[in-house]
Amino acid sequence: MAELKNEQFNELEQFIDSMSSTKGELIRVLHKAQEIFGYLPKEVQKFVAKKLHVSTAKVFGVVSFYSFFTMTPRGEHNIAICLGTACYVRGAEKVLDAFKRELNINTGETTKDGKFSITGVRCVGACGLAPVVMVGEKVYGRVTPDMVKDILEEYKD
Amino acid sequence: MSDVKVTIDGKEVLVPQGSTILQAARKVGISIPTLCHLDLHDTKMVNKTASCRVCVVEVEGRRNLAPSCATPVVDGMVVRTNTVRVMEARKTIIELLLSDHPKECLTCAKSGKCELQDLSEKFGLREVRITGKSQSTYKKDYSESIIRDMDKCIMCRRCETMCNEVQTVGALSAINRGFEAVVSPAFESPLVDTVCTHCGQCVAVCPVGALTENDHTWKVLDALADPDKIVVAQTAPAVRVAIGEEFGAEPGTIVTGKLVSGLKSIGFDYVFDTDFTADLTIMEEGHELLERLEKFLAGDKDVKLPILTSCCPAWVNFIESQFPELIDVPSTAKSPQQMFGSIAKSYFAEKLNVPRKKMVVVSVMPCLAKKYEASREEFSVDGNPDVDITISTRELAHLIKQFNLDLNELEDQEYDNPLGISTGAGVIFGTTGGVIEAAVRTAYEIKTGKELERVDFKQLRGFDGVRVASVDMDGLVLNIGIAHGLGNARQLLEEIKDGNPRNLHAIEIMACPGGCIGGGGQPYHHGDSSVLKKRQEAIYQVDREMKIRKSHENPAIIELYETYLGKPLSEKSHKLLHTHYSVKDKV
Numbered sequence: 001m002a003e004l005k006n007e008q009f010n011e012l013e014q015f016i017d018s019m020s021s022t023k024g025e026l027i028r029v030l031h032k033a034q035e036i037f038g039y040l041p042k043e044v045q046k047f048v049a050k051k052l053h054v055s056t057a058k059v060f061g062v063v064s065f066y067s068f069f070t071m072t073p074r075g076e077h078n079i080a081i082c083l084g085t086a087c088y089v090r091g092a093e094k095v096l097d098a099f100k101r102e103l104n105i106n107t108g109e110t111t112k113d114g115k116f117s118i119t120g121v122r123c124v125g126a127c128g129l130a131p132v133v134m135v136g137e138k139v140y141g142r143v144t145p146d147m148v149k150d151i152l153e154e155y156k157d
Numbered sequence: 158m159s160d161v162k163v164t165i166d167g168k169e170v171l172v173p174q175g176s177t178i179l180q181a182a183r184k185v186g187i188s189i190p191t192l193c194h195l196d197l198h199d200t201k202m203v204n205k206t207a208s209c210r211v212c213v214v215e216v217e218g219r220r221n222l223a224p225s226c227a228t229p230v231v232d233g234m235v236v237r238t239n240t241v242r243v244m245e246a247r248k249t250i251i252e253l254l255l256s257d258h259p260k261e262c263l264t265c266a267k268s269g270k271c272e273l274q275d276l277s278e279k280f281g282l283r284e285v286r287i288t289g290k291s292q293s294t295y296k297k298d299y300s301e302s303i304i305r306d307m308d309k310c311i312m313c314r315r316c317e318t319m320c321n322e323v324q325t326v327g328a329l330s331a332i333n334r335g336f337e338a339v340v341s342p343a344f345e346s347p348l349v350d351t352v353c354t355h356c357g358q359c360v361a362v363c364p365v366g367a368l369t370e371n372d373h374t375w376k377v378l379d380a381l382a383d384p385d386k387i388v389v390a391q392t393a394p395a396v397r398v399a400i401g402e403e404f405g406a407e408p409g410t411i412v413t414g415k416l417v418s419g420l421k422s423i424g425f426d427y428v429f430d431t432d433f434t435a436d437l438t439i440m441e442e443g444h445e446l447l448e449r450l451e452k453f454l455a456g457d458k459d460v461k462l463p464i465l466t467s468c469c470p471a472w473v474n475f476i477e478s479q480f481p482e483l484i485d486v487p488s489t490a491k492s493p494q495q496m497f498g499s500i501a502k503s504y505f506a507e508k509l510n511v512p513r514k515k516m517v518v519v520s521v522m523p524c525l526a527k528k529y530e531a532s533r534e535e536f537s538v539d540g541n542p543d544v545d546i547t548i549s550t551r552e553l554a555h556l557i558k559q560f561n562l563d564l565n566e567l568e569d570q571e572y573d574n575p576l577g578i579s580t581g582a583g584v585i586f587g588t589t590g591g592v593i594e595a596a597v598r599t600a601y602e603i604k605t606g607k608e609l610e611r612v613d614f615k616q617l618r619g620f621d622g623v624r625v626a627s628v629d630m631d632g633l634v635l636n637i638g639i640a641h642g643l644g645n646a647r648q649l650l651e652e653i654k655d656g657n658p659r660n661l662h663a664i665e666i667m668a669c670p671g672g673c674i675g676g677g678g679q680p681y682h683h684g685d686s687s688v689l690k691k692r693q694e695a696i697y698q699v700d701r702e703m704k705i706r707k708s709h710e711n712p713a714i715i716e717l718y719e720t721y722l723g724k725p726l727s728e729k730s731h732k733l734l735h736t737h738y739s740v741k742d743k744v
């Protein structure tokens with residue numbers, strides 16, 4: 001697991017300090033924090049709570065409520081499956097299930113070896129290619145459940 | 158603001174603009190069932206989550222039913238609260254709630270006092286036809302004081318409002334969503350690892366069995382059943398004005414003698430009074446106050462003022478985890494509960510000539526934090542705790558009922574000697590303002606050497622959350638602050654951090670609204686805050702009726718010092734009656 005670096009905390013602190021008011025900005029700050037750290041471990045949540053003068057319980061409440069926040073570090077290769085309307089109606093859920101089965105993890109989790117993680121995302125703006133899956137920066141279109149094995153194969157070594 | 162006119166079930170009513178339909182209905186005596194809603198007028202607790210929808214009504218001209226607890230009235234509004242459509246909707250709502258609720262009423266600690274059970278009964282639900290998603294499955298969380306059983310949580314979020322807005326502790330938050338949604342500490346940590354103060358106010362407002370006290374009555378039974386043990390009870394001041402309610406008495410009924418009787422009937426060897434050690438607390442704390450005050454006035458820079466009372470364990474937890482910078486301002490005097498345990502197992506055990514291990518000290522407290530306090534390591538000698546078991550007022554009532562006794566029918570009996578002898582000053586510890594009034598009664602006479610003409614200090618009494626008053630001690634003016642409810646305490650503490658502009662010398666803090674009379678272990682008030690006021694009146698009545706009303710005049714206390722402790726703040730007193738605090742970093 002990657003260590004949490006001081007520079008990362010500094011960057012987050014600067015971001016928070018640059019806000020004119022932090023009132024009602026918890027979600028925005030958490031987004032930024034996740035962008036910086038890749039996930040939201042306890043220490044980061046405590047840090048945010050202190051900086052924004054809210055309880056850690058409240059921060060955790062928000063983190064646990066929204067599925068796009070995660071407390072586990074992303075895998076080396078994050079598999080983002082679009083669950084937007086277009087992708088959904090064209091079978092994104094089946095694709096998601098196939099990835100889960102293949103990797104034996106749930107959405108928001110990371111494989112034991114730290115290689116893969118799965119997240120569900122909202123419309124990524126490529127509806128013409130639905131259902132869409134992104135591994136890191138690479139986009140896969142018209143994905144079907146039987147393609148899942150091959151996609152994963154590309155990253156195994 | 159002008160009033161608006163609404164018609165509810167054909168009755169016209171004028172209410173201030175901004176009122177809810179529920180408030181308007183109550184004004185004309187129409188009761189609408191509620192579940193999540195809770196308004197404790199005097200303590201700033203209003204739960205407005207409007208999450209349950211049990212309170213829906215029909216509003217003319219609107220298509221959907223409206224939740225009456227959250228819908229403001231408008232002029233000319235016509236409301237119906239009891240149509241068939243409304244009844245059907247409420248029934249379905251309750252059925253939905255039950256579909257996701259464990260059917261464990263037989264063994265639930267709230268059974269008989271559960272607001273969901275009451276509603277189910279009221280609406281005659283005989284089966285739950287909705288079998289939706291599976292129920293959530295959370296592990297029960299046990300702390301010394303509180304058990305959290307989140308499978309029973311109905312997400313009214315009253316506890317969250319209480320903990321965050323009234324107490325400003327911030328231990329709880331709603332987490333997750335949908336069927337998985339519950340209220341939890343950060344990271345789903347066990348409550349003991351969090352900033353929770355164990356005040357138990359969340360338990361006091363939870364409508365169901367999701368939050369309950371950790372019941373220790375079975376431990377009491379074990380002790381009573383053991384022929385080798387000497388079982389000693391102490392009863393806190395606030396218990397005598399509340400426990401009657403559990404047996405159908407009016408709030409504020411004083412049942413001191415019957416309480417003693419009840420404890421004797423179920424087999425306690427000695428029944429003593431925490432009021433005795435409340436008097437002892439005053440001797441120690443009062444002298445500490447005077448000593449600090451004198452040094453302070455003499456210009457000693459090492460002396461911190463104000464001095465803060467330290468009888469309330471939830472308050473002590475609060476300062477330990479939230480105000481590390483003020484950790485050395487509370488009095489070092491132990492709480493009356495702990496002083497009692499300490500004296501019972503030294504002074505009294507020696508009198509009886511028995512080893513401390515043979516004695517079991519049971520506390521009956523209005524409080525859940527006292528359970529946690531008794532379990533703190535510093536309050537034990539060689540692993541043997543000063544107070545072995547702490548049960549709440551509710552738990553004792555339950556125990557007495559198990560013995561098939563009706564408290565109201567019992568003959569009055571007297572407390573045993575010597576730890577049952579007390580004064581009016583001891584009993585007022587049970588209400589906000591009482592500890593400091595008791596301290597002033599004693600400090601005044603010690604300081605001035607004169608006898609008080611009037612022992613009642615009315616300026617210290619009342620129900621406002623934060624009160625400041627001055628007492629003239631023969632030229633020396635003592636400025637006193639009083640707060641009850643931790644949110645109010647926070648206000649005073651922030652003021653102290655900001656340099657104590659009002660120059661307060663002494664501050665009394667109690668964590669619960671109203672003080673111990675409103676403790677988390679008292680009979681449930683179910684949202685009726687007039688109950689607390691009646692208990693408060695009763696406390697002052699007990700005080701008025703006492704022969705002795707000043708702690709330093711308590712003959713048993715005088716004897717304790719003469720034959721055992723020496724004098725207040727002596728070395729022996731320090732060893733037995735004082736403690737220390739430590740900063741606790743918690744989430």
Ligand code: SF4
Nearest residue numbers: 310311313314316363
């Ligand atoms: S624990 Fe009790 S008070 Fe808290 S939200 Fe659940 S049901 Fe309501």
Ligand code: SF4
Nearest residue numbers: 320353354356357359
């Ligand atoms: S016991 Fe008091 S501090 Fe602890 S969670 Fe309940 S309300 Fe909050």
Ligand code: FES
Nearest residue numbers: 082084087123126
């Ligand atoms: S819905 Fe998947 S890309 Fe738009």
Ligand code: FES
Nearest residue numbers: 193207209210226
């Ligand atoms: S009581 Fe009105 S919504 Fe719950």
